Amino acid sequence: MNIIQNYLKEKKENHLNELFSFLSLPSISALPEHKEDINKTAEWLVHSLTQAGLENASIYQTNGNPVVYADWLHAEGKPTVLVYGHYDVQPVDPLELWDSPPFSPEIRDEKLYARGASDDKGQVFMHIKAIEAILQTTGSLPVNIKFCMEGEEEIGSPALPIFVEENKEQLSADVIVISDTGMIEEGKPTICYGLRGLCGMEIHVKGPKSDLHSGLFGGAIQNPITALSELLASFHDKNGVITVDGFYNQVTPLTKEEKETFEALQIADESFIEQTGSPTLFGEEGYSTLERLWVRPTLEINGIKGGFQGTGVKTVIPSEASAKITCRLVPAQDPEEIVALLQKHIDTHKPKGVEVTLQLFDKGTPFVTPFDHKAIQAAGKAYEKVYKVPTSYTRGGGSIPIVAAFDQILNLPIVLMGFGLPDENFHAPNEHFHLENYDKGLETICHYWFELAEVW
């Protein structure tokens, strides 16, 4: 392992320069104007994978953004690992809140600032460089490796399940490894064994045919923003409990063991207050913060708009208003069923005098895998060799829609081995990645392939 470590040390500056060029590509999947940047990023990956010593690196066109595939399959009799990651990133607005431009990577205080630094380009890059280090120093890999990198994770991976279904044979493996989650806190390696699912929707409220003078017509017609506010307010009670009829029906209750595992993590509420900067914590009554984040479903409003958005005053009643909503789902909630329940709720609670439509944009089923699986335990060991502390086994509040799809289509154990930290501003201005975890993460991944070969 020393020779590999030395290689990584020696090449660190070169590697960081490569990572900078990767992060400089504005591969925002949510905005159609970045389509060309997405393609350039896929090409960048093919080049980088090939350079690392992987074979068959190529771009696969899909109905949406391309998938990048590469492999190295010469470890006969050894397990095959499918490494999944995504090269697309979140939008960057509000741009004015970034201290340095999101696509001009910058290291400050041993942290690398850029959109995608931790979610997920930085972690994808580590996997490539781990392979390069082992191949360049030992000439072979201890396991067989397949890379599958998509460009639509941030918009719900619409094309990837079809790609996986159509290329089942080529993607067949013994275990799937994904580095797109985080560690619970600095210095605490973490394996996440479950993720929430998601359904993303937009509610649209339509009132008068055009914006109206609020003096001339105010009082005589329903205001679409008022109507939308009433609907949005009707989704929760004052104690944070979701009031949509049947919403919690399919939720698997928390076991005593899991409850104890969560308590054992000893994550104080104060740390969440500090991370979020929220005046206080707030959530569903009767549950701890970790339970609210990991095993309870949510309904969050991600954006709202309607009427006058400029400076000063404009006395209108707007013609329409809309809100974007995502529900985070837990086993065994089904996204389609949740949308149907919300539609029913809207039908029942629709304020008078407006038309309301609900559109489903995005969905992913929730996922859980047993944490005593040998692939997960080997990952825990690899972490411990580098970080020198016990690995924490957690669940995650976020969603990786493709995880559930992999689970359903390929039916393989999935190891979520993440190196991000909770305060690294994923999806927000000033996203960054701690370079300490870049170094340790690289080493951990190298260890993992050897551990895995041993326990299989």
Next chain:
Amino acid sequence: MNIIQNYLKEKKENHLNELFSFLSLPSISALPEHKEDINKTAEWLVHSLTQAGLENASIYQTNGNPVVYADWLHAEGKPTVLVYGHYDVQPVDPLELWDSPPFSPEIRDEKLYARGASDDKGQVFMHIKAIEAILQTTGSLPVNIKFCMEGEEEIGSPALPIFVEENKEQLSADVIVISDTGMIEEGKPTICYGLRGLCGMEIHVKGPKSDLHSGLFGGAIQNPITALSELLASFHDKNGVITVDGFYNQVTPLTKEEKETFEALQIADESFIEQTGSPTLFGEEGYSTLERLWVRPTLEINGIKGGFQGTGVKTVIPSEASAKITCRLVPAQDPEEIVALLQKHIDTHKPKGVEVTLQLFDKGTPFVTPFDHKAIQAAGKAYEKVYKVPTSYTRGGGSIPIVAAFDQILNLPIVLMGFGLPDENFHAPNEHFHLENYDKGLETICHYWFELAEVW
């Protein structure tokens, strides 16, 4: 009168060309980037007033946008009329909904389309041209005239009350005439004898320090949009009644005579449905539509924003959310007191886990004047001479903050003599003005000055 009418007919094309140049100036007072256009519009007015034969036309600087003043004071022993109007206009967004550019005036189907065509540049222009017609044909005016034109009406006239207070002597008159209201319907001349007041506010909700990943933190903190929606929804009950404690306390109840006057206008609810294109009418339970519009106060949300506004999905919990609100007030509600009641309501109903602030932007007190005053009755007569039908006496739902200020500072009868029509899209895309009322309005104003001289 024939000679005046002939003059107006002869000059019509020239006058319309002048009006086009007036309407081409984008004098949007709400947007700081149009400051220079405001100044150019004031200069345009000085030129136009002078050309009409008015004297002492000049620009008066204020703390805000300039006031334009001019007079003609040679009708000894006759009453003095102060004509007020405004040369600023509303913003134009959403721009894509305009069929022709808002500052490129265009006549289609005998209607003049442009921002400000009816509110209020078109009506200001008619007053100038009426004076020009009388002066050019008869060499003098039957009354003394003072013009006072401001550039901040659409942002609540912050500087004008100070200007009026400081120039009381110069503005002294016997009656104030304002053409910034409308006729109840086509062919029905209307004098509005009361207007609602207004207070414009912004509610701002602050949650976490930056936008957060809704998967990683969703469920554990209050979402500012959810909190804002709850607050906004708490302002009304399901039947459109405002639930802010004490909100209706100062409202003067409607008299039996007024109720009958309103009913006699025979304005069908269907006409409001048609004008607004709203699926149904909706408003405070227990009141007719005209009562809701003219004598009942309202609380309307004019704009809301928070979180992701782009295409597609972005799974954030936003750091903040805000809404712009205006209350329309009726006698004897006081804007400051209403803001205090709203602040108290917010303090009581504030959702957990966020900070909420309320800021007052804009205010105007409500106004009513007796409709049997000789100045009003003379205006009614002038209308009837041109339109050949009885004048309707109404109240108005909109607010002209300066009306109340004039009332309080100069203590004069105020005649609201408007030529707009309700479907002319004031404050909305495709604002327009019917040329029929441009012609008839010009004639009516000319008649009015002679009527007024006679009855005084």
